[in-house]
Amino acid sequence: MKTLKDSSEIQEAARILDELAGPAAWSPPRTPGFMRRSAPQPAPAPRQAPPRPSAPAAPTQLPPPPPEGETRGARLENVLYAMCKRGGFKGAVIADDDGLPLAVFNSPVQEEAISAFTIVLGDALSKAAKLLDQHDANNISMDINYTDKVVLRRFFINEIPSYLMVICSQEVDERGEIELSIDQVAGILHAR
Amino acid sequence: MAKVITVASQKGGVGKTTTVLNLGYSLSRLGQKILVMDADPQGGIAIASNLKKRTTQGLVDILKGQEDPSKLIIPTKDDSMAFLGVGAMEPEEVMYYEKEALKGNLSKAIHAIAQQYETVLIDAPAGAGSIAYALLAVSNSVILPVNCRTMNMKTMAGILKLIQRVKARANKSLALEGVVFTMMDEQSPYQREIQQEILQSFPPSIFFETVIPYDEMFEWASMRSVAVGMLPDGQEAARPYLDLAMELKVRELQSKMKGASNEDVEGLF
Numbered sequence: 051m052k053t054l055k056d057s058s059e060i061q062e063a064a065r066i067l068d069e070l071a072g073p074a075a076w077s078p079p080r081t082p083g084f085m086r087r088s089a090p091q092p093a094p095a096p097r098q099a100p101p102r103p104s105a106p107a108a109p110t111q112l113p114p115p116p117p118e119g120e121t122r123g124a125r126l127e128n129v130l131y132a133m134c135k136r137g138g139f140k141g142a143v144i145a146d147d148d149g150l151p152l153a154v155f156n157s158p159v160q161e162e163a164i165s166a167f168t169i170v171l172g173d174a175l176s177k178a179a180k181l182l183d184q185h186d187a188n189n190i191s192m193d194i195n196y197t198d199k200v201v202l203r204r205f206f207i208n209e210i211p212s213y214l215m216v217i218c219s220q221e222v223d224e225r226g227e228i229e230l231s232i233d234q235v236a237g238i239l240h241a242r
Numbered sequence: 243m244a245k246v247i248t249v250a251s252q253k254g255g256v257g258k259t260t261t262v263l264n265l266g267y268s269l270s271r272l273g274q275k276i277l278v279m280d281a282d283p284q285g286g287i288a289i290a291s292n293l294k295k296r297t298t299q300g301l302v303d304i305l306k307g308q309e310d311p312s313k314l315i316i317p318t319k320d321d322s323m324a325f326l327g328v329g330a331m332e333p334e335e336v337m338y339y340e341k342e343a344l345k346g347n348l349s350k351a352i353h354a355i356a357q358q359y360e361t362v363l364i365d366a367p368a369g370a371g372s373i374a375y376a377l378l379a380v381s382n383s384v385i386l387p388v389n390c391r392t393m394n395m396k397t398m399a400g401i402l403k404l405i406q407r408v409k410a411r412a413n414k415s416l417a418l419e420g421v422v423f424t425m426m427d428e429q430s431p432y433q434r435e436i437q438q439e440i441l442q443s444f445p446p447s448i449f450f451e452t453v454i455p456y457d458e459m460f461e462w463a464s465m466r467s468v469a470v471g472m473l474p475d476g477q478e479a480a481r482p483y484l485d486l487a488m489e490l491k492v493r494e495l496q497s498k499m500k501g502a503s504n505e506d507v508e509g510l511f
Binding site: 053054055057059060061062063064066067068069070071129132136225226229230233234236237 | 399
C-alpha cells in the first residue's frame, strides 16, 4: 500500500528541506514519540565535577497539600504547593518588603527565620542594583549546602517589592516554574 | 538588533496564532523583550488577545502613514510583551495591504518597528502569497507549525518553495528555525503513524524536539483572550510552549557558537 512518505508531495517537501537544511542536516531518523528527545549521539567523555561528600539529591517528598481555602494566604499556599510539586522544589515562601511571611509551604526552618533571610537576600539584590549598576537584577541564587540551593525572585506589586523564595536541589532548573508562578502570586496579591 | 521570527504555514488551522501568542508569552517569561505582531488580515492575534479593546488600528494604518507606530504598539499590563495588530480591514484595505507588501513597503515598516525589541514574533497569513513573501523577506527565521493530518503534510511543499524563493531573491540569510508538531493527539494511532512517516522522510534536525499536544485548555484560554500560561489551571498546557521557548534559545546559542573556535573568543569588555 502506498504510504504518505511515498507521495510525490512529501518527496518534494523532503527534497526542498534537504536543500534548506544543508548536507550536514541528515542523521539517522529519531524514534518518534510524544515528547521526542535527541537520538543518542556518540559524545566525548563527560567532564565530571569533583565528587561531593554528600549523597545525590533524592526525589523531593512533599507533605500533603494545604487545605483549600478562600483566604489570600490559603490561595498563595496552594500556588506554592502546586509550584513545588511541578518543579520538584522542597519548599517555598512569599514575603513582603518588611519581611512578613505572606505564605509558606514546607519551610525547613521557622517561618520568621526564612522570611528574615528573604530580606537579607532582597537587600543583596538592592545593593547589586547600586554597586553593579544592574537595576534589572531580580534573581539571586545561593547554594546552602552540597545538594540544595535557595533562589530568590523579587517582583513588584504596585512598585513595592515582594519576594518569592524557593528551596530546591542544585540540579533543578527552577527558572521556568518560578516565572510561571509569579503571575499567579501577583494576581492574588493584586486582588487584595 | 531584533530577531524577527515569522510563524508561517501553507494551510490554515495548524496553530500559527496559538503558537505566536503562547510562544511569545513563554519567551517573555524568560526575560525577552517581545513584540507580537499580527500580519494576517484575518486578525487572529487581535481576537486571541482582545487587542481590539485597546485599538483597532495596526499595520495597515502605519502603511497608510496615518499613525505613528509607537501609538499603535500596545504593551501588556505587566509590560512584559507588546502587541501590534494588523488593523481592522475592509476588503479594499486588504487589497491595499497586499499591494504594499508587493512594493516592499510592509517589509520596510516591520524592519523599522522591530529595532526596539529583542524578539519579534509575526503571525503570518496562511499560504505563500505576497504578504508571506514580504514577511519572510524581513525575517531572520521562520517557524513552521504542522499538525499530523495528511492534507497539512501534503501541502507543506508550497511554503517551503516560498522560503527557497525568498532566500534566493530577497533574504539570503533567512533560516528555517524549525518545524513544530502542534495539536498532537497522542492517543490517535493515525496521527502517530503520520508523525512517524514524516520523521522518517525529512531531515531530523529541522524538527523541534518539543511537541505541542492537543489540549482543551487552549480553547479556554482563547475564550478568555489570554495566553494559556496566564490561566491558573493552564500551567500544564503552557509547559510545552515554555519548553519550545527554551529550545529556541538553545538553538540560537548553538547557532551562534557554530563555526567559532577558541581563538575567536574575545574579551567580555
